[in-house]
Amino acid sequence: MAKMQAVRFHSYGAPEVLVLEEAPRPQAGAGEVLLRVHAAGVNPLDWKVRAGHLKEWLPHRLPLIPGWDVSGVVEAVGPEVTAFKTGEAVYGMLDFNRQGAYAEYVAARTGELARKPRSIDHIQAAAVPLAALTAWQALFEVAGLAPWHTVLIHAAAGGVGHFAVQLAKWKGAKVIGTASAGNASFLRELGADEVIDYRSTRFEEAVGEVDVVLDTMGGDTQQRSWKVLKKGGILVATLGISSPVAAREHEVRGQGVSVHADAAQLIQIAALIDAGDLKPAVTAVLPLAEAARAHELSQAGHVRGKIVLQVGN
Ligand SMILES: NC(=O)c1ccc[n+]([C@@H]2O[C@H](COP(=O)([O-])OP(=O)(O)OC[C@H]3O[C@@H](n4cnc5c(N)ncnc54)[C@H](OP(=O)(O)O)[C@@H]3O)[C@@H](O)[C@H]2O)c1
Structure with missing residues (x-):
């Protein structure tokens, strides 16, 4: 063999x-x-x-x-x-x-x-592939992100987050990202409109109302995210929703995303990369x-x- x-x-x-x-x-x-x-x-x-x-x-x-x-x-x-x-x-x-x-x-x-x-x-x-597909599926398939939306992206400097920032920007949405201070300029270069240093600022006190939250952290970050969503807004989580009750209480939706292979999306992602709109x-x-x-x-x-x-x- x-x-x-x-x-x-x-x-x-x-x-x-x-x-x-x-x-x-x-x-x-x-x-x-x-x-x-x-x-x-x-x-x-x-x-x-x-x-x-x-x-x-x-x-x-x-x-x-x-x-x-x-x-x-x-x-x-x-x-x-x-x-x-x-x-x-x-x-x-x-x-x-x-x-x-x-x-x-x-x-x-x-x-x-x-x-x-x-x-x-x-x-x-x-x-x-995995991180960009996750960002694509979370923002576009699950959340239905639109150009007039504001999206809060947690862990925006990470694998999923840094693609999500660029994809949301490409869609025309307003993008707010959380990261430590050392990643602020990195995220602004990727197109983030606002960057919140999660170590020095409680994001829920700095963010107005948003339409979409992309949560790749879970735990306390997810718990504190419900209150920043507009009524009818959606939190999409890569680590699942820990409290569906909290979502209902805030009159918002919470949904998990589970990345799946999709050749057509990989073709679109490759085209965005070759057009200079997306960069790993x-x-x-x-x-x-x-x-x-x-x-x-x-x-x-x-x-x-x-x-x-x-x-x-
Ligand atoms: N369900 C699915 O299909 C699916 C798909 C992909 C990923 N996931 C899961 O989603 C999670 C994220 O994946 P990933 O690849 O993006 O991870 P990653 O690349 O390891 O994320 C690292 C980033 O997290 C940031 N971070 C750490 N603590 C933070 C906090 N409290 N607030 C904000 N940012 C913080 C760090 O920024 P600083 O250095 O600035 O702190 C760093 O840039 C993982 O648990 C992964 O397993 C699930």
């Missing part, structure tokens, strides 16, 4: 359970392509899976290769594949139930992929061998934009 280098873990645990080792090289099944991975994006999902926090929701068979954001080149196409050809550069978000992309090769379903944006390299492209911010690029370090950084909760693992050179 052909082999490859991959980062895997054989038991749930701390970042040190990640090991770079030889693993079986996957093959493209029907409706799938085999990708030569150039870069794998790192998301909080990766360390949550590794730590075992999601094992009930996502029961994986171990050993597992984590990492479900990928940019690479089609090495081989499986039966019934007409959408992609060998040698094409693609990016996408893989099925969380399957083996991930911290590896030299990964098998992907065609519906999870689109052609890589031409104007950016594989490192930048791997930073995009990659703050750290690490080799596969430093996947544990990447997880430590992500887990600390203060990454600006994205971390990406470079595969090969």
Whole structure:
């Protein structure tokens, strides 16, 4: 059986359970392509899976290769594949139930992929899919964000947040973001109209009424967000709604978002990137061998934009 280098873990645990080792090289099944991975994006999902926090929701068979954001080149196409050809550069978000992309090769379903944006390299492209799709689906599918809306984006400097700021701006909405003071100029450059330093200011005292809240923090941040919404407004949460009662009491809606692969949206996102309307911010690029370090950084909760693992050179 052909082999490859991959980062895997054989038991749930701390970042040190990640090991770079030889693993079986996957093959493209029907409706799938085999990708030569150039870069794998790192998301909080990766360390949550590794730590075992999601094992009930996502029961994986171990050993597992984590990492479900990928940019690479089609090495081989499986039966019934007409959408992609060998040698094409693609990016996408893989099925969380399957083996991930911290590896030299990964098998992907065609519906999870689109052609890589031409104007950016594989490192930048791997930073995009999961976080940009989440921002897109939260703002446009769930919240129905409109140009006349004001949106409050929590953790605006993070993976989801920094795409959400740019997408909301592109839509024409007024954007308020929360971040620590050191990220204020970063967010203004991305188009935020107002930035609130959550460490020195209670956002609910600084924000007027908004139409939409994008909440990627949950907990106390979510609890304090209900009161900033206009009646009939909506809070969209990436970590679920902890108190549907609070939403009802404030006469607003609260809804969770669960990101799903969508090739058509990836095509639109690539077009926005190539038009200069959307830009991933990659703050750290690490080799596969430093996947544990990447997880430590992500887990600390203060990454600006994205971390990406470079595969090969
Ligand atoms: N449901 C879904 O489908 C879905 C999809 C994507 C993500 N998620 C979840 O959503 C969460 C966010 O994901 P992500 O990729 O955006 O995370 P991330 O990139 O790790 O977020 C890091 C950012 O959070 C900011 N932050 C930390 N504490 C904050 C606070 N109290 N107020 C405001 N900002 C704060 C940090 O800014 P400072 O450095 O300035 O503090 C940093 O820029 C994760 O828990 C992830 O698992 C869920």
